[in-house]
Amino acid sequence: xxxxxxxxxxxxxxxxxxxxxxxxxxxxxxxxxxxxxxxxxxxxxxxxxxxxxxxxxxxxxxxxxxxxxxxxxxxxxxxxxxxxxxxxxxxxxxxxxxxxxxxxxxxxxxxxxxxxxxxxxxxxxxxxxxxxxxxxxxxxxxxxxxxxxxxxxxxxxxxxxxxxxxxxxxxxxxxxxxxxxxxxxxxxxxxxxxxxxxxxxxxxxxxxxxxxxxxxxxxxxxxxxxxxxxxxxxxxxxxxxxxxxxxxxxxxxxxxxxxxxxxxxxxxxxxxxxxxxxxxxxxxxxxxxxxxxxxxxxxxxxxxxxxxxxxxxxxxxxxxxxxxxxx
Ligand code: COA
Numbered sequence: 001x002x003x004x005x006x007x008x009x010x011x012x013x014x015x016x017x018x019x020x021x022x023x024x025x026x027x028x029x030x031x032x033x034x035x036x037x038x039x040x041x042x043x044x045x046x047x048x049x050x051x052x053x054x055x056x057x058x059x060x061x062x063x064x065x066x067x068x069x070x071x072x073x074x075x076x077x078x079x080x081x082x083x084x085x086x087x088x089x090x091x092x093x094x095x096x097x098x099x100x101x102x103x104x105x106x107x108x109x110x111x112x113x114x115x116x117x118x119x120x121x122x123x124x125x126x127x128x129x130x131x132x133x134x135x136x137x138x139x140x141x142x143x144x145x146x147x148x149x150x151x152x153x154x155x156x157x158x159x160x161x162x163x164x165x166x167x168x169x170x171x172x173x174x175x176x177x178x179x180x181x182x183x184x185x186x187x188x189x190x191x192x193x194x195x196x197x198x199x200x201x202x203x204x205x206x207x208x209x210x211x212x213x214x215x216x217x218x219x220x221x222x223x224x225x226x227x228x229x230x231x232x233x234x235x236x237x238x239x240x241x242x243x244x245x246x247x248x249x250x251x252x253x254x255x256x257x258x259x260x261x262x263x264x265x266x267x268x269x270x271x272x273x274x275x276x277x278x279x280x281x282x283x284x285x286x287x288x289x290x291x292x293x294x295x296x297x298x299x300x301x302x303x304x305x306x307x308x309x310x311x312x313x314x315x316x317x318x319x320x321x322x323x324x325x326x327x
Pocket of ligand 1 (some may be wrong): 028153
């Protein structure tokens with residue numbers, strides 16, 4: 001059976017940084033509160049001239065350049081996002097922006113687990129031998145859906161885009177994975193459609209609502225993450241016939257430094273093996289893992305042959321882990 005190799009990573013550079021101090025001019029908060037509870041010092045926000053598509057395409061271009069794969073060679077583009085420019089999907093616009101004319105492209109929504117879910121989905125197409133080159137993008141502009149008057153949520157999130165290129169290979173570098181969902185906990189984290197019924201004609205009514213900003217039960221999400229993430233990583237390691245001692249790097253969804261520390265502690269992974277860029281980016285949802293991965297690769301931290309344990313978790317609720325070998 002053909003396998004999967006990760007051959008490139010990339011991310012988009014957002015020019016607008018929003019510091020904790022700047023945010024505290026808008027809501028009753030402080031750099032000290034945000035940094036001590038979350039590890040976040042600043043986040044980036046998309047400029048009014050940016051689009052989800054433009055950020056995703058920039059990340060994909062950089063990943064393709066590292067992989068030395070041309071846009072014309074791409075068979076599939078998977079865009080993990082919860083914040084498309086178009087509810088019908090933005091992946092096709094990314095395909096057009098890249099000039100990846102041969103590629104089929106579609107969106108996949110699994111909130112902050114989206115990148116891991118998309119990576120595993122992409123791997124199935126490669127393992128069956130259907131496709132040779134796949135671009136997986138995680139991109140979100142949660143600033144569009146943040147309630148900037150709610151200090152319990154607006155301090156956490158940022159915008160961003162990251163991508164990887166996967167290629168069919170003889171040896172499979174997706175060593176193991178485990179994906180999970182629990183819709184009974186859906187109410188803990190939402191960006192939900194709010195129905196506003198309107199009479200269309202006679203006794204027929206339709207909905208003329210819109211999506212309401214993000215709502216979250218922070219404590220419940222925190223408890224969920226620190227219990228489920230170590231568990232799902234252990235299951236993925238088991239499928240890979242590996243143990244925590246084999247992990248070179250943990251590249252987890254960057255939600256909260258305290259969550260990263262707790263997961264590392266439970267698994268007995270030293271903190272210097274845990275990639276963290278939260279201080280600079282905040283929680284960029286589906287983009288956080290590929291951005292963290294790309295930064296660690298470009299800083300020469302992650303080297304060919306390193307075993308990476310990655311895990312996403314978030315709305316749905318969804319969570320999942322993948323154990324990968326870099327290149
Ligand atoms: N600045 C200052 N004070 C704030 C604040 C802010 N930005 N946000 C909340 N507070 C206040 C609260 O109003 C509360 O005040 P009170 O005691 O007077 O009622 C106090 O701080 C403690 O709030 P609490 O919600 O208990 O804080 P916490 O220690 O649970 O931390 C989170 C809040 C959101 C940082 C934490 O729950 C968390 O990180 N959860 C996970 C969220 C997450 O990662 N979500 C995305 C997953 S993909």
